[in-house]
Amino acid sequence: MMETFMDNEWLRTNQDYLSAALAQVRTLLEEHAAKVQTGADGASSSDQQTGDPPPPRAEASDRTALETVCMLFGLSPFERDILLLCAGMELDATFAGLCAQAQGDPQKPYPTLGLALALFPQAHWSALSPAAPLRYWQLVEVGAGNSMVASPLRIDERIVHFLTGIQHLDEHLVGFVKPVLEPNSTRLVPSHAALADGITGVWSQPSDSKLLPAVQLCGHERVGKRAIALASTQQLGLNLHEMSAHVLPVPPHDLDLLIRLWEREAALSNSALLFDCETVDPADHARANLINHFIENVGGVLLIGSHERRQTRHRPLLSYDVEKPTSQEQRLLWEEAIGPAAAKLNGHVARLVSQFHLDSPSILAACNRVAGQVTVQQSAGKEQADIGSLLWEACRMQARPHLEDLAQRIEPVATWDDLILPDAQLDILHDVAIQVRQRSKVYDAWGFAAKSSRGLGISALFAGPSGTGKTMASEVLANELNLDLYRIDLSQVVSKYIGETEKNLRRVFDVAEEGGAILLFDEADALFGKRSEVKDSHDRYANIEVSYLLQRMEAYRGLAILTTNMKNSLDDAFMRRIRFVVQFPFPDRAQRAAIWRSIYPAETPTDGLDWSRLAQLNVAGGNIRNIALHAAFLAAEAEQPVSMDHILGAARAEYAKLEKPLTASETRGVG
Numbered sequence: 001m002m003e004t005f006m007d008n009e010w011l012r013t014n015q016d017y018l019s020a021a022l023a024q025v026r027t028l029l030e031e032h033a034a035k036v037q038t039g040a041d042g043a044s045s046s047d048q049q050t051g052d053p054p055p056p057r058a059e060a061s062d063r064t065a066l067e068t069v070c071m072l073f074g075l076s077p078f079e080r081d082i083l084l085l086c087a088g089m090e091l092d093a094t095f096a097g098l099c100a101q102a103q104g105d106p107q108k109p110y111p112t113l114g115l116a117l118a119l120f121p122q123a124h125w126s127a128l129s130p131a132a133p134l135r136y137w138q139l140v141e142v143g144a145g146n147s148m149v150a151s152p153l154r155i156d157e158r159i160v161h162f163l164t165g166i167q168h169l170d171e172h173l174v175g176f177v178k179p180v181l182e183p184n185s186t187r188l189v190p191s192h193a194a195l196a197d198g199i200t201g202v203w204s205q206p207s208d209s210k211l212l213p214a215v216q217l218c219g220h221e222r223v224g225k226r227a228i229a230l231a232s233t234q235q236l237g238l239n240l241h242e243m244s245a246h247v248l249p250v251p252p253h254d255l256d257l258l259i260r261l262w263e264r265e266a267a268l269s270n271s272a273l274l275f276d277c278e279t280v281d282p283a284d285h286a287r288a289n290l291i292n293h294f295i296e297n298v299g300g301v302l303l304i305g306s307h308e309r310r311q312t313r314h315r316p317l318l319s320y321d322v323e324k325p326t327s328q329e330q331r332l333l334w335e336e337a338i339g340p341a342a343a344k345l346n347g348h349v350a351r352l353v354s355q356f357h358l359d360s361p362s363i364l365a366a367c368n369r370v371a372g373q374v375t376v377q378q379s380a381g382k383e384q385a386d387i388g389s390l391l392w393e394a395c396r397m398q399a400r401p402h403l404e405d406l407a408q409r410i411e412p413v414a415t416w417d418d419l420i421l422p423d424a425q426l427d428i429l430h431d432v433a434i435q436v437r438q439r440s441k442v443y444d445a446w447g448f449a450a451k452s453s454r455g456l457g458i459s460a461l462f463a464g465p466s467g468t469g470k471t472m473a474s475e476v477l478a479n480e481l482n483l484d485l486y487r488i489d490l491s492q493v494v495s496k497y498i499g500e501t502e503k504n505l506r507r508v509f510d511v512a513e514e515g516g517a518i519l520l521f522d523e524a525d526a527l528f529g530k531r532s533e534v535k536d537s538h539d540r541y542a543n544i545e546v547s548y549l550l551q552r553m554e555a556y557r558g559l560a561i562l563t564t565n566m567k568n569s570l571d572d573a574f575m576r577r578i579r580f581v582v583q584f585p586f587p588d589r590a591q592r593a594a595i596w597r598s599i600y601p602a603e604t605p606t607d608g609l610d611w612s613r614l615a616q617l618n619v620a621g622g623n624i625r626n627i628a629l630h631a632a633f634l635a636a637e638a639e640q641p642v643s644m645d646h647i648l649g650a651a652r653a654e655y656a657k658l659e660k661p662l663t664a665s666e667t668r669g670v671g
Helices: 008-038 065-073 077-091 094-102 113-119 157-163 190-203 222-235 252-269 285-297 327-344 348-355 360-379 387-403 423-445 470-481 500-515 537-555 572-577 589-599 621-638 644-658
Strands: 140-142 153-155 177-179 214-218 239-244 271-276 302-306 317-321 408-410 458-463 485-487 518-521 559-564 580-583
Touching (some): 008 113, 065 077, 065 157, 065 252, 094 113, 153 157, 214 222, 239 252, 252 271, 327 348, 327 360, 360 387, 387 500, 408 470, 423 458, 470 485, 470 559, 537 572, 589 621
Parallel strands (some): 214 317, 271 302, 458 580, 485 518
């Protein structure tokens, strides 16, 4: 959609100025055409007069579009006249016929260099050289012809619109560049505003556009980086556009042309560029080379959005780390978004800030979601919803779409009553829940986070044989804390390629930070095993991955749970950094009886089940569940209640699967 870029008074002034300039060129064409038709010799170009143009206005805002183009691209008087001659072809219907008459050839109803040399003073052949402004900046295109002087000339569409006062994105850049609009949901928090002010100060110093420092915004806070980029450019009176690194063309000529067209567009629209390198794979070296070439060679105000810091050889590059809003800033964002009702939430806002690490749009989206739910419930005649609980659920929903493709979400249904463990293990699990729940008070209000940023992550190791309740305990904690539980699929994370495992785990931790999810690394010894002696590059990189994981687990805001069947195979460095270790023992007879007693739902029909005799089956809780479920299917098929006979048949099948003999002592009295 096209729009004017000045007020109506400027448009009238600009139109009058352009019309007068075109009239001067039209007069020269008419006079030259008359001489050609009468056979008179045309005067030399040095004797021609177009009339001196008015001097440029002192204020840039008062300049006409033609003056602006001449100033931005350094056009000589002769180059200005060529541009006007070509513009007249698009804006004045008489120009085509006059060009044909002036050249004495009805087959040439278009401008040429030969015609310009004959018409205008201060003519020079270099005006249409590839390095001269008209062609370098793609202001004028030279068409096909038998010679340079006879080839048709045409003004670029973007330039002719600009001359008439119409501003729009160059059609050659559509698909490469798009404007960045200020979203209503983004609120620039003080820490981000301070960064924007610092960036503005860097660019406020006069400098050549090619030497102007590029600003690199690093980290994973994408929304914050865009808001900072927008604020800093607005303070300088610049428009902001965005380009993805993925659209850079591979052929060198096309890449250089894209750079040139953007520089032209930036000059015409007074714009800065946000160059998005967020999703570029660091291992894609070919794309990395294209990115480096673009950063080194593009002029103007440039911001780079990147997860990691990039290096340049020649261009000055200033890097800023952009973090999520601080806890205090998030609390203020919540209070603003909720409104007066925030004062009545009795500590719910503090709990939200403690558990979820959200930016301004995410907080506003959660509040809007809850507002809709409350309205629906009230319209249905129900009591007003617990706003705090609804906000908590809305926050959980915010992070789910980003985690679903990285890990498997487990819907927690188990409760403390389902967990059959010794008291010592249960006490440790309760301590885990307490620390997750109270970490905001201890870390923030009581100052532990300010004293040291290391070791604030809450991690737990669940060790024990298969089927002893490790995953169930994770479900119980997720249920108790009302948080999402995600099992990390190691087959999707661990890679034989150097650096890939680290990259995959970085994505998991970064996304999980936002929603405070509980991360469950099942069979973690495959991932967190002992570091090996360095014998080759693969060993060295494997040890680097282990070190990286140690750092991320210590810094992770949520709860990370590792489960293993082989505790001794874990690296000692992990054991030192894990806050809780829970040993899940093989259940004794009394515990097995308790598991059997709780295994069947109240709706399941049973007949004569003897829990003490069933406890003779020397298997773990996971196997007990398999046997109970199999027996239920056998009973359902026989249209009978579940009996000891059904359980005995199911036990035989489970033992066969385990390749374990079912002894007489285990089956005594069972069936």
